[in-house]
Amino acid sequence: MSGAGGIVLDDARAGRIGFDEAILCEQKTVPQIAEIASRSRDTVGRRLFTRLSAEKFAALPPDLCGAMIYDAQSRTAVLGATAPGAGPPRVAIVSAGSSDANVVAEAQATLAYFGQSTQKIEDVGVAGIWRLLERVDEIASMPVVIAVAGMDAALPTVLAGLVPSFVIGVPTSTGYGAARGGETALSAMLASCGPGLTVVNIDNGYGAACAAMRFLRM
Amino acid sequence: MSGAGGIVLDDARAGRIGFDEAILCEQKTVPQIAEIASRSRDTVGRRLFTRLSAEKFAALPPDLCGAMIYDAQSRTAVLGATAPGAGPPRVAIVSAGSSDANVVAEAQATLAYFGQSTQKIEDVGVAGIWRLLERVDEIASMPVVIAVAGMDAALPTVLAGLVPSFVIGVPTSTGYGAARGGETALSAMLASCGPGLTVVNIDNGYGAACAAMRFLRM
Amino acid sequence: MSGAGGIVLDDARAGRIGFDEAILCEQKTVPQIAEIASRSRDTVGRRLFTRLSAEKFAALPPDLCGAMIYDAQSRTAVLGATAPGAGPPRVAIVSAGSSDANVVAEAQATLAYFGQSTQKIEDVGVAGIWRLLERVDEIASMPVVIAVAGMDAALPTVLAGLVPSFVIGVPTSTGYGAARGGETALSAMLASCGPGLTVVNIDNGYGAACAAMRFLRM
Amino acid sequence: MSGAGGIVLDDARAGRIGFDEAILCEQKTVPQIAEIASRSRDTVGRRLFTRLSAEKFAALPPDLCGAMIYDAQSRTAVLGATAPGAGPPRVAIVSAGSSDANVVAEAQATLAYFGQSTQKIEDVGVAGIWRLLERVDEIASMPVVIAVAGMDAALPTVLAGLVPSFVIGVPTSTGYGAARGGETALSAMLASCGPGLTVVNIDNGYGAACAAMRFLRM
Amino acid sequence: MSGAGGIVLDDARAGRIGFDEAILCEQKTVPQIAEIASRSRDTVGRRLFTRLSAEKFAALPPDLCGAMIYDAQSRTAVLGATAPGAGPPRVAIVSAGSSDANVVAEAQATLAYFGQSTQKIEDVGVAGIWRLLERVDEIASMPVVIAVAGMDAALPTVLAGLVPSFVIGVPTSTGYGAARGGETALSAMLASCGPGLTVVNIDNGYGAACAAMRFLRM
Amino acid sequence: MSGAGGIVLDDARAGRIGFDEAILCEQKTVPQIAEIASRSRDTVGRRLFTRLSAEKFAALPPDLCGAMIYDAQSRTAVLGATAPGAGPPRVAIVSAGSSDANVVAEAQATLAYFGQSTQKIEDVGVAGIWRLLERVDEIASMPVVIAVAGMDAALPTVLAGLVPSFVIGVPTSTGYGAARGGETALSAMLASCGPGLTVVNIDNGYGAACAAMRFLRM
Amino acid sequence: MSGAGGIVLDDARAGRIGFDEAILCEQKTVPQIAEIASRSRDTVGRRLFTRLSAEKFAALPPDLCGAMIYDAQSRTAVLGATAPGAGPPRVAIVSAGSSDANVVAEAQATLAYFGQSTQKIEDVGVAGIWRLLERVDEIASMPVVIAVAGMDAALPTVLAGLVPSFVIGVPTSTGYGAARGGETALSAMLASCGPGLTVVNIDNGYGAACAAMRFLRM
Amino acid sequence: MSGAGGIVLDDARAGRIGFDEAILCEQKTVPQIAEIASRSRDTVGRRLFTRLSAEKFAALPPDLCGAMIYDAQSRTAVLGATAPGAGPPRVAIVSAGSSDANVVAEAQATLAYFGQSTQKIEDVGVAGIWRLLERVDEIASMPVVIAVAGMDAALPTVLAGLVPSFVIGVPTSTGYGAARGGETALSAMLASCGPGLTVVNIDNGYGAACAAMRFLRM
Ligand SMILES: Nc1ncnc2c1ncn2[C@@H]1O[C@H](COP(=O)(O)O)[C@@H](O)[C@H]1O
Ligand SMILES: Nc1ncnc2c1ncn2[C@@H]1O[C@H](COP(=O)(O)O)[C@@H](O)[C@H]1O
Ligand SMILES: Nc1ncnc2c1ncn2[C@@H]1O[C@H](COP(=O)(O)O)[C@@H](O)[C@H]1O
Ligand SMILES: Nc1ncnc2c1ncn2[C@@H]1O[C@H](COP(=O)(O)O)[C@@H](O)[C@H]1O
Ligand SMILES: [Mg+2]
Ligand SMILES: [Mg+2]
Ligand SMILES: [Mg+2]
Ligand SMILES: [Mg+2]
Ligand SMILES: [Mg+2]
Ligand SMILES: [Mg+2]
Ligand SMILES: [Mg+2]
Ligand SMILES: [Mg+2]
Structure with a gap:
């Protein structure tokens, strides 16, 4: 994808430290975010995006948008399923x-x-x-x-x-x-x-x- | 007194605002403090000195020292009588x-x-x-x-x-x-x-x- | 009201310190402000809102808007009656x-x-x-x-x-x-x-x- | 003890949060530190002192000094016994x-x-x-x-x-x-x-x- | 050109230090940038413009715009030819x-x-x-x-x-x-x-x- | 004029220090600026306005606008005549x-x-x-x-x-x-x-x- | 003089701007100050030294000390004659x-x-x-x-x-x-x-x- | 050596980047510096120490002191030989x-x-x-x-x-x-x-x- 910049996801992170890399969207361009979402969908299947404005989310390709759930108050988007926690909150x-x-x-x-x-x-x-x-x-x-x-x-x-x-x-x-x-x-x-x-x-x-x-x- | 610098006490202050000028001693020289103490003794009769180190207090002329009460914890000295407050604290x-x-x-x-x-x-x-x-x-x-x-x-x-x-x-x-x-x-x-x-x-x-x-x- | 966030008004404040809680609107959302105004109308009956932009005020539900007086210069809104002060200003x-x-x-x-x-x-x-x-x-x-x-x-x-x-x-x-x-x-x-x-x-x-x-x- | 200042130890702390109050000595006077050490010896029996200079430690009354172990590198002193940890470090x-x-x-x-x-x-x-x-x-x-x-x-x-x-x-x-x-x-x-x-x-x-x-x- | 401000290009720079003056556009007006581009075209024939917004670039006179290549990601524009580097990158x-x-x-x-x-x-x-x-x-x-x-x-x-x-x-x-x-x-x-x-x-x-x-x- | 705020011009300034008060417009409202311009026109006849945006200048009442000369680059406006300086610049x-x-x-x-x-x-x-x-x-x-x-x-x-x-x-x-x-x-x-x-x-x-x-x- | 550092006095300064270079002594060593004083005595004949501590002044070679007048309050020293100003102060x-x-x-x-x-x-x-x-x-x-x-x-x-x-x-x-x-x-x-x-x-x-x-x- | 702290010299540095690790002495204790000097003497044979005060240098064990050359102005000490540079300075x-x-x-x-x-x-x-x-x-x-x-x-x-x-x-x-x-x-x-x-x-x-x-x- 043109304009997506050089991107290297740290996909070994979850193995090392127990949870996977989230994407800080604030200073990333829409093509960069789209590239990351697309790659994540095709590989690990899920990803958390933070500090994502409603405008940028809306500007993503429709198929990616459709595969993500956006929450305006927290400015996060989730690609893939969120496994609900079992048991009482800790x-x-x-x-x-x-x-x-x-x-x-x-x-x-x-x-x-x-x-x-x-x-x-x-x-x-x-x-x-x-x-x-x-x-x-x-x-x-x-x-x-x-x-x-x-x-x-x-x-x-x-x-x-x-x-x-x-x-x-x-x-x-x-x-x-x-x-x-x-x-x-x-x-x-x-x-x-x-x-x-x-x-x-x-x-x-x-x-x-x-x-x-x-x-x-x- | 030589080295005492140009000093103008704001002696009308109590009349204007209800309490008299205190002397911030931190950046004043011993001769300046002595000059102020001496003038105050001879005119209004009392004065509060703040941020006065024990060293500077000890270096004042003995007669002035003797006319003042120094308190090390608050680093203040009082020249003249302190009128004790009547009634319970407010x-x-x-x-x-x-x-x-x-x-x-x-x-x-x-x-x-x-x-x-x-x-x-x-x-x-x-x-x-x-x-x-x-x-x-x-x-x-x-x-x-x-x-x-x-x-x-x-x-x-x-x-x-x-x-x-x-x-x-x-x-x-x-x-x-x-x-x-x-x-x-x-x-x-x-x-x-x-x-x-x-x-x-x-x-x-x-x-x-x-x-x-x-x-x-x- | 959806999006109103968790709100706990300090309604015992006037009893403790003599005047009631005002609402600092700058970083609150319109639903949060509406929720507070609505609750206040139904309980204590009055409330001061500060740092409220004209845009946010205009976005409140009409019935709440109508119950408040907005002042653009001070960016405040008052819900309920303002008791005029008796006697000369102090x-x-x-x-x-x-x-x-x-x-x-x-x-x-x-x-x-x-x-x-x-x-x-x-x-x-x-x-x-x-x-x-x-x-x-x-x-x-x-x-x-x-x-x-x-x-x-x-x-x-x-x-x-x-x-x-x-x-x-x-x-x-x-x-x-x-x-x-x-x-x-x-x-x-x-x-x-x-x-x-x-x-x-x-x-x-x-x-x-x-x-x-x-x-x-x- | 004169010059010891008003001291209130938070002796309920260990009960609330699981470990007791340590004493930050940097801006305390020697009489204040002595007062705290003395009270602690007579009540709970132990206490940690931090940011304690070698000079201040040496200036404490000899009996208190003797009841404490001072470590110059960490600038800490311990009053009372230190219970050695069992098992491997975590x-x-x-x-x-x-x-x-x-x-x-x-x-x-x-x-x-x-x-x-x-x-x-x-x-x-x-x-x-x-x-x-x-x-x-x-x-x-x-x-x-x-x-x-x-x-x-x-x-x-x-x-x-x-x-x-x-x-x-x-x-x-x-x-x-x-x-x-x-x-x-x-x-x-x-x-x-x-x-x-x-x-x-x-x-x-x-x-x-x-x-x-x-x-x-x- | 009206509004172009007093401009003196340091055209001897390349002779002194080995590369020519680039133009920092951030706080310059469009007429100033146009004046510099125009003069550069007519004299040395090339120039680098940095921190140039897409809006300002688009507002330049069409002939100047046409003589420059704009790159949105780096926010730079180049007037004149860019000599491709021979050999592997260093x-x-x-x-x-x-x-x-x-x-x-x-x-x-x-x-x-x-x-x-x-x-x-x-x-x-x-x-x-x-x-x-x-x-x-x-x-x-x-x-x-x-x-x-x-x-x-x-x-x-x-x-x-x-x-x-x-x-x-x-x-x-x-x-x-x-x-x-x-x-x-x-x-x-x-x-x-x-x-x-x-x-x-x-x-x-x-x-x-x-x-x-x-x-x-x- | 409503919304003009409490304004007191320092009209004795020129007599004291040799040049008159200019008006810093940055944080003033349009009604305040208009009030000042209007009063100045009716009394001393001239006034300098600084840090005045083109938007605010355009929002002034037409008769005041017409009595002032606005300069976009310096963001100043002059009410009344500017006496050209005689002799070479100093x-x-x-x-x-x-x-x-x-x-x-x-x-x-x-x-x-x-x-x-x-x-x-x-x-x-x-x-x-x-x-x-x-x-x-x-x-x-x-x-x-x-x-x-x-x-x-x-x-x-x-x-x-x-x-x-x-x-x-x-x-x-x-x-x-x-x-x-x-x-x-x-x-x-x-x-x-x-x-x-x-x-x-x-x-x-x-x-x-x-x-x-x-x-x-x- | 060993330890005097590389010193170049700006002796053309008075000719250019009307008064000669003074020496800021705060971060200079005693040998550097001595070297400057000595050179000044032998060439222009006078020099002002600022931010000169009493300790550093006292540590200068006696002949240089003797050729300078030190003022403790201003922390300045003057080498050579000071021409008294004629007429009233301006x-x-x-x-x-x-x-x-x-x-x-x-x-x-x-x-x-x-x-x-x-x-x-x-x-x-x-x-x-x-x-x-x-x-x-x-x-x-x-x-x-x-x-x-x-x-x-x-x-x-x-x-x-x-x-x-x-x-x-x-x-x-x-x-x-x-x-x-x-x-x-x-x-x-x-x-x-x-x-x-x-x-x-x-x-x-x-x-x-x-x-x-x-x-x-x- | 007691009090020498945990020290790991980066002795592979010269192999990686072309020059060896120097020792920043400002916040190190004398025993730490001595330990480093001693180890360096016994292994690589040379070492540069920076921001070393004259006091700390003098407090080193005599044999280490004797193996080092101290320069007061730069506050550096050199252990081992300094290879003089051949050719004109670059x-x-x-x-x-x-x-x-x-x-x-x-x-x-x-x-x-x-x-x-x-x-x-x-x-x-x-x-x-x-x-x-x-x-x-x-x-x-x-x-x-x-x-x-x-x-x-x-x-x-x-x-x-x-x-x-x-x-x-x-x-x-x-x-x-x-x-x-x-x-x-x-x-x-x-x-x-x-x-x-x-x-x-x-x-x-x-x-x-x-x-x-x-x-x-x-
Ligand atoms: N501890 C203090 N902190 C702040 N201000 C002080 C203090 N003590 C005296 N002052 C005031 O500081 C001002 C100092 O004025 P001067 O001594 O002329 O520099 C006087 O108006 C004093 O009343
Ligand atoms: N080295 C330290 N750094 C930060 N806090 C400390 C340190 N040592 C003790 N304290 C805590 O600092 C607080 C100081 O309270 P006080 O001694 O009353 O001024 C206490 O709650 C201590 O537990
Ligand atoms: N007290 C002072 N404050 C500021 N500048 C000074 C002072 N005294 C001398 N100077 C100037 O500071 C400059 C210092 O240059 P140098 O001594 O070469 O570091 C000279 O141009 C002096 O004229
Ligand atoms: N004067 C100096 N300024 C900055 N860094 C220094 C200086 N001298 C040595 N160093 C480097 O600072 C680092 C300090 O690491 P350490 O001594 O382990 O705290 C080493 O990599 C040194 O090479
Ligand atoms: Mg990354
Ligand atoms: Mg004063
Ligand atoms: Mg609240
Ligand atoms: Mg405490
Ligand atoms: Mg330029
Ligand atoms: Mg004003
Ligand atoms: Mg110099
Ligand atoms: Mg190290």
Whole structure:
């Protein structure tokens, strides 16, 4: 396909680390995405696409489009079947505000693609801390907690002090001014006095889900 | 006095805004500080000196030294009498960790100089949130709360959601790495989802105390 | 409502801190905002929406739109009645330039929603300082002053040296180049030699108004 | 003890999250550290102290000093017995260069305090990638890998692509100029294309060890 | 031509340094670009235009448009003939991901304009390091290697440790959040422990190609 | 006029400092600009408007539009007559590249409004230093030199070492990547080893022209 | 002299631009400074040394030391005679606080070396604006004003709005926290709404004096 | 050796890339450096140590000290013989000021260790551009030019426009304030309009020398 660029898929990845390569679509062209989808359909049969805009998805060749399921909130598309997870969820996705919903959705969609169900507990930020305290036992019962928060991102610190679970913080770009597009949330989580809190990139719901996968598979 | 530099004290300040000029000693020379102390003794009779190192204090002429009381923890010196505040404290100074004690002390010393007693509630950071929850009623009973925190500075956000008091956040330089000398605490407080939280400069216990004075005098 | 995300309103907030939760609309979807408006209409009966674009407001279901009053300059919408404040204003909103008018409007709209009238004194920046000096007595008669300024934000420092009022600085994103979207105004206010000046986030007229509410209620 | 500041230990922490509070000594005074050591000896009987300089340790009262074991490389001190871990190590600590040895030591000392043995694999940075490739199988056999690297911190990315283990990256302040005291290593790990890599603060061997503890206890 | 601005072409450049001035079109107006193209056609007969959008190219006068060949991926246009390079390529352009394809294309187009053929080896980033290891001998056989990578940019470090070639790193703006538009890739390359790695500006495929030209002509 | 915001023109400015207030239109609304233009027409009779987009200018009431002359390149509009400067120019505006033409134009338009003619010497950046050396005598004959440069901004340093004139550097936002929107040019001019070089804000042709006016009037 | 490094003095500078090269001693070794002093004594007979610590001055060979006059406050040394300026001063050096005294001294010493007397007006910062207003007429009578200020640096903006003089702002590193070692003062001056304010580097009293020299010589 | 940390020397490096691993001593302990020196003496017989302070060198065991030659200016030590380069130098090291002498020395010492002689041309910065113009032919005759400059780093841009040689820019930490410890010099070189200029880390004379080695060996 012309304009598809030089593409080498890391198809040995699942064998090495336990889950396959997803495609970060943000800076890829439509022909590149189409080429990857087409190759994946013909070989391994499935693939997750992240940060895919509705416009780019719509511009893919109809047969590829038809073979994929697009989710606007998480901006993901899935090629091939998603194996539904058996058993109760082992990952909680907790968010500070409803403005963080897109990032929550990306984490959830990624885990679903990998066959894991999740428990969402949204909009429980610490400015009204009773919302979180009401759900602490439920959260503490999960081995992995993905804590999603923007602005000052106080939620993951409070959580890490309350539950024994493995906590993965995802700073979001929610907020303005001194929130600096998520930089403040990121720095706050890193400088947190909550012991053993780990962090991934700003808005990186995908990365948090991959970390959860590493945890669950061990 | 030779080497004392050109000094103009703003002696009309108390008349305009209700409290007199304090002297920020950090970048002043010993002769400059001595000149200010000497002039103050001979005119208004009292003065607060902030960010004064023990070394500089010790290097002042003995008669000036003798007329001042130095406090090592807050790095302040007071020339002249401190009028003890009558009645119960109306300002709580709440801190996240015991590493913030110097800044707590500067706020307390400044308010004491201005005749106000304070209630200290230290080391109640949100990584162990029960410590704060135990003291909420006490804090909520104070008109003004100075909330001192470093690292990710989650405490003031939680506080601002729990009490109706006027909350003044003081970010501190406690922490390392992504704490960036207090910048992260500062940004977190500014980007906070705690409604109506106000902020002063990093480690600026003096400024928080001055703001409290404006509040109390209104 | 589909796409509305997980929403938990902090309806106990007014009981705890004296004023109710406002909705920051910037990163919320239209279905989320509609869900919040609808729930609020059916329960507490009123709500303030901030940083709401005209486009999003127009996209709300007609019945909700009809129950709200939208103000384009402040980008706020009010659901339910606004109780007009009795008595003369106790808050002055002072701005450096007419480019700061949107932020002034957000502070004013928020205080109006909370039942407080305000006195606006605009475009009195210190490059032509006579404009400010003419109004000093008027400003000094107010218990609370919200000082709004962008660029180098020299106005709040000058004000804090002239009046005994409680001064809340709001840096704005006015300016270009080294103004860095409000970062310079923010830093200047924090590093100010004006004693007891407190600061909120860049362009955060809402936050300054909430701080004023805390003050007025004490 | 005079000068000890207001101290509230979070002694319920172990009950909530599975391991007890360690004391970050960097910005604490000697009297504060002594007070904490003394109280800990009299109550829970053990405590880990981090970022404790040799000077401060030596300045503690002799009886406390005698009750603690100080390790200069990790700058930690342990009060009370360290329960040696039974069984083979489940955590590998992998470092890019021998300049990262202090941070490796802090992670190791923390895990030892919590009763976990560790496997160190040092100085295997990717500028000479054969050093890492030789050890891949050994590393892949561990459930948790703490990957310590400064400068451009390419090691954790390469590792995350090679092993299925849970990888916790610790950026270090090794390097100069554009290494910016660890900021570049930190950003590189966060922006890494290694899927599911999690990150803690710069030089935070303690935090990585706490995260490992959360993992091992689940 | 009206609106063309004051233009002085550095036509002595090729005589001094061995290759002629290219035109950076990003902040130039269409009349300025047209003026330069027109003058170049009438004097030296050829010219390379970089960072030229398709919109601006289409807005040039038809006769100029017709005398130029535009390449959308590299955003370059060439006026006049491109002398095809004789012999096998002496420059490898290696990239970490297919998202870096535009920058690869700019380097390739520039070298082609200067008469040099190149060998492209794309999408061999270190998260799946076998892709790179498979091609090491091929890369090591080239005197010059242009290493293009975004995000954490670990590829150039690994390469610089594997091949004796002269390695020129080009950080790209690929990625999001902590990738900071290429700043992290840039800093990582500069702080790299890969000995003798040189670096050019973010996304500067043109600059890397010019450096390669300096190398090849020596 | 509705929506015009609170406007106070500093009409005493010319009396104090020698030239009148210009209007920075970037963050002002069309009604605000119209109100200012209308008031100015009715009082002092003239006014300079800067950073005015063609769209906003076109949206002004026709009678105001008709009373103003708009210049698209400098994005300025002039209300009222411009007094042409008598005698030869005393200000040179020297630029590094033709991409800096907008900023050159703003400086020129401002000086023209103030009655000063200027000598433009464009596109003489130091990558082809003969272009500058050819014009040194001409430049040295001017009392004031406005030196406009983006990217690494080496031109003003070289100039300041070659001519005795008063040199005012204007960094521009020309460039990409490490040029950081003009920040690098700004920092380079400030850190310059060219003795006595003064600097104004990024892209601030207006400010440089005002400084030149202060010079010429003394 | 061994260890003196390769030194080439720009002895033609005075002929080109009107004043001779000064020696920035901060990163030079004692042998380098000695070599420069020795050569200068033997050729042009005079030289200004800036940012010279008392320790380095004392370490120079005694004969050179004896031929120079060292001033501790400005950290300058002068070799050879300083021609006292005839007539009244034409440059005012105005400072915001007495903490800025070192920078004031450097500007004054530099102008003295160049034969210019100066008028110092110190400690007139805008937190007590009456101090400045009292001196406005005196300042306005000077052709050149060097305005020295740290922290939020509001003084130069106010000054530029009050006097017609040529104003050169010198940001200082006075302050802490958000003052960021002078960065905030620098940015505030650059983003200033004071028209025609020019700026030099942080703490660069020398550069401001050189700019004043360019002015006075024109 | 106790305290020597885990050390793995990359002894295959010379075989892969043509020159052996040097030891960056800045963050290594004396026992680590001693261990490396001792092992190197016993195996390959030679080694270069960089960023080694005089204090650490003096603290090495006497026999190791005696086997090494320490150079204070470059802060390097060489173990084993340095093979003197035959033939005329092919690398010029050009610096802007004598304050850059340490970095010049590091590049020179590294090349000497690798058997290459160099030609130094120091203190020819562009504030007095005649110094550079006098030496252009000499510089242009060298295949490789290492251009060392701090502050605004205009020299490498001017050089890259004048000579056809391969130019490697080394930004230095010379300067203060807006020089920001070399960040401005670094950014200026990266954003340079000098075509084909490559850059290494701040103060990285070692890295520039390694790049030169790659060049010379091809
Ligand atoms: N080296 C360390 N790095 C980061 N956090 C630490 C470290 N050591 C202890 N802590 C935690 O930091 C917090 C400090 O609280 P405080 O001592 O009250 O200021 C506690 O929750 C500790 O568990
Ligand atoms: N002055 C220096 N600047 C940058 N890198 C250096 C320097 N000296 C040695 N190196 C390299 O830095 C790397 C450091 O690795 P390590 O010593 O294991 O931390 C090695 O690859 C060295 O070749
Ligand atoms: N610790 C402090 N932090 C911030 N400002 C202070 C402090 N102490 C005193 N100040 C104020 O800082 C200003 C310094 O002015 P000057 O001493 O003239 O530089 C005065 O207005 C003081 O009231
Ligand atoms: N205090 C100072 N601040 C800034 N530049 C200075 C200062 N003192 C001298 N200079 C200039 O800095 C340049 C330094 O060049 P060099 O000494 O060769 O590194 C010379 O052009 C001096 O005129
Ligand atoms: Mg919410
Ligand atoms: Mg504590
Ligand atoms: Mg105005
Ligand atoms: Mg090593
Ligand atoms: Mg790929
Ligand atoms: Mg040009
Ligand atoms: Mg003062
Ligand atoms: Mg020099």
